[in-house]
Amino acid sequence: MDVMPLLLLVAGSAAVAAAARRTPVPAPLLLVAAGLLISYLPGVPEYTLDPDVVLPLILPPLLHSAATDSSYLDLRAQMRPVALLSVGYVLFATFVVGWAAYRIVPGLSLTGALVLGAVVAPPDAVAATAVARRVGLPSRITTILQGESLVNDATAITAYRVALAAAVGESATWAGGIGEFLLAAVGGVAVGLVLMVPIHWLRTHLKEPLLQNTLSLLIPFVAYAAAEQFHASGVLAVVVVALFLGHRAWEVDFATRLQEDAVWKMVAFVLESSVFALIGLQLPVVLEGLGEYEGGPAVWYAIAVFLVVVLSRFVWVYPATFLPRILSARIRAREDNPTWKGPFVIAWAGMRGVVSLAIAFSIPEHLHDGEPFEGRNLILFLTFTTVIGTLVVQGVTLPPLIRMLKLPGRDQQAETLAEANAQAQASRAAERRLDELLSDERNALPPPLADRLRMVLERRRNAVWERLGQSNPLTGETVDDTYRRLSREMIGAERAVFVKLRDLRYIDDEMLRTLLRRLDLE
Structure with missing residues (x-):
C-alpha cells in the first residue's frame, strides 16, 4: 500500500488551510481552488472520493466535533427553523431539483433526476459557519446554520436511498419511502438515546485521561455503526450522542477535557482540510465518461441545475420564516419580528460539500438487471459543478453580502459584561x-497559603472586568492583556532556565518534562 498520496493530501491541505488564515479568503474556498489547480499537474496521483470511506469514517468524527461544540440549549430554542431547513427544505429541494433536472436534461429518467435532487439537497454548513464566525454573524443565524448541517445529511441520505431504489428497479412505493424515512429518523434518534447515557457514565468513571480520550475518538464510529446495523440513521445517532456529551462535558475530569479539546481540534482541522481539497481533486474523475453530454450541453445543464438549487432555497426559506408567524399568535408573542435580511443570508449560505459528492459516488454503475445506470456520470458531473459553484459563488460573495446588509453582529461589550457577572x-x-472548608480542622492551612487561594479567586474575578477597562495608549492592550503577556514572558524565562539545567545535566529529561508541564498548565 502506497501511503505517499495520503501523506501528500494531508500535508498539502493542512499547509493551504494554514495559509488561508493569513488571507481574507475562507479556508474551504482556498482548499477547493487549490485542489482544482493541482488536479491536472503532472505526477499528481488520482484521488477518487470513496463513499465507503467518507460516509462511515470521515463524516462521523466531523459531525461529532461540530455537535459537541454546538449548544444544545440554543439548538432547542431554534428547533422550528432548524427542522424546517434540515428536513423540510431537503425534501423540497429533492423534488424541485429532481423535477427541474428531468425537464431540462433530455434522456434523464425521473427516478434518476430525483436521485440527483437528493444528492445535491443537503447544504454543508462548514464553509458557511466558517464565514459566519469570521464576519461575526448574529448568534441565532449561526446556530440555525449549524443545526441544519447536523441533521440534513440524514434526511438527504434517506431520500437518496428511496430514490435510488426506484431508479435501480426495486419496487418502491410512497408508503415504503415514508416508512424507510421514519425508520431512519426514529431509529437513529433511538440508538443515540440508548447509547448516550452509558457512554457518558463510562466517560465519568474512567480515571485515565488517555483511556477517556481513546473512548472519545471511538464514540462517533460506534454510534454510526450501531445505528446502521439497524438500518437507522447513523448521522442522527452520532448527533444525539454528541449533543448530550457536549452538554454534560463539565462532569468529565478536567485533564480529559484539556486533552480532548486539543485532540478534536486537530482531528477536525485535518479532516475538514482534506475533504475540501478532495472536492477540487475530483475534477478529472467527474469529467471522464460524460459521453454524449460533453461540451456545451453539459455546461448548460450545470448552470441550470446550479440556478435551480440556489433559487429553490430562497423559495423555501422566506415562507418557512414568515408563515409560522402569520399562522401562530404564540410565535408572534414569543419571538422578535425578523427582517428580510436574516432569511436572505440563511438562503444564500447554502453551500454544498463533500457529503453530496460522496453520495453521488455511491451510485451503482449498473441496475439490478445488469443494464448500465443511465445518466450516472452526468449526475456525478452535475453534483460536482453544483458543489463547486455554490462554494465559489456563494462562498466568495457571502462575506461582502453580510457586510453590505449590516446585520447586527455579536455585542462583545455585552458578552464580556455577562461573563464578568457570571x-x-x-x-x-x-x-x-473555601471558608466552609477552612473551618474544618482537617483542612487547616497556614495563613499565607489560604491567602494565596483567595488571591487566585480575586485574580480570576478581576480579569474579566479588566478587559472592560481602558487600554494602554502605547500598546493598545487592556490591563488583562498586559498581565497575560508579562506572565508568558516570566514563564518563558523559567522555561529557558529549566532547559539550561537539563543541558548541564543538573536535572534529567523526566524532571524537565514534569517542570515544563507544570508551567504549561499555568
Whole structure:
C-alpha cells in the first residue's frame, strides 16, 4: 500500500488551510481552488472520493466535533427553523431539483433526476459557519446554520436511498419511502438515546485521561455503526450522542477535557482540510465518461441545475420564516419580528460539500438487471459543478453580502459584561466554599497559603472586568492583556532556565518534562 498520496493530501491541505488564515479568503474556498489547480499537474496521483470511506469514517468524527461544540440549549430554542431547513427544505429541494433536472436534461429518467435532487439537497454548513464566525454573524443565524448541517445529511441520505431504489428497479412505493424515512429518523434518534447515557457514565468513571480520550475518538464510529446495523440513521445517532456529551462535558475530569479539546481540534482541522481539497481533486474523475453530454450541453445543464438549487432555497426559506408567524399568535408573542435580511443570508449560505459528492459516488454503475445506470456520470458531473459553484459563488460573495446588509453582529461589550457577572457569582460561591472548608480542622492551612487561594479567586474575578477597562495608549492592550503577556514572558524565562539545567545535566529529561508541564498548565 502506497501511503505517499495520503501523506501528500494531508500535508498539502493542512499547509493551504494554514495559509488561508493569513488571507481574507475562507479556508474551504482556498482548499477547493487549490485542489482544482493541482488536479491536472503532472505526477499528481488520482484521488477518487470513496463513499465507503467518507460516509462511515470521515463524516462521523466531523459531525461529532461540530455537535459537541454546538449548544444544545440554543439548538432547542431554534428547533422550528432548524427542522424546517434540515428536513423540510431537503425534501423540497429533492423534488424541485429532481423535477427541474428531468425537464431540462433530455434522456434523464425521473427516478434518476430525483436521485440527483437528493444528492445535491443537503447544504454543508462548514464553509458557511466558517464565514459566519469570521464576519461575526448574529448568534441565532449561526446556530440555525449549524443545526441544519447536523441533521440534513440524514434526511438527504434517506431520500437518496428511496430514490435510488426506484431508479435501480426495486419496487418502491410512497408508503415504503415514508416508512424507510421514519425508520431512519426514529431509529437513529433511538440508538443515540440508548447509547448516550452509558457512554457518558463510562466517560465519568474512567480515571485515565488517555483511556477517556481513546473512548472519545471511538464514540462517533460506534454510534454510526450501531445505528446502521439497524438500518437507522447513523448521522442522527452520532448527533444525539454528541449533543448530550457536549452538554454534560463539565462532569468529565478536567485533564480529559484539556486533552480532548486539543485532540478534536486537530482531528477536525485535518479532516475538514482534506475533504475540501478532495472536492477540487475530483475534477478529472467527474469529467471522464460524460459521453454524449460533453461540451456545451453539459455546461448548460450545470448552470441550470446550479440556478435551480440556489433559487429553490430562497423559495423555501422566506415562507418557512414568515408563515409560522402569520399562522401562530404564540410565535408572534414569543419571538422578535425578523427582517428580510436574516432569511436572505440563511438562503444564500447554502453551500454544498463533500457529503453530496460522496453520495453521488455511491451510485451503482449498473441496475439490478445488469443494464448500465443511465445518466450516472452526468449526475456525478452535475453534483460536482453544483458543489463547486455554490462554494465559489456563494462562498466568495457571502462575506461582502453580510457586510453590505449590516446585520447586527455579536455585542462583545455585552458578552464580556455577562461573563464578568457570571465569574463574580462563581467566585463568591467558591469563596464561601473555601471558608466552609477552612473551618474544618482537617483542612487547616497556614495563613499565607489560604491567602494565596483567595488571591487566585480575586485574580480570576478581576480579569474579566479588566478587559472592560481602558487600554494602554502605547500598546493598545487592556490591563488583562498586559498581565497575560508579562506572565508568558516570566514563564518563558523559567522555561529557558529549566532547559539550561537539563543541558548541564543538573536535572534529567523526566524532571524537565514534569517542570515544563507544570508551567504549561499555568
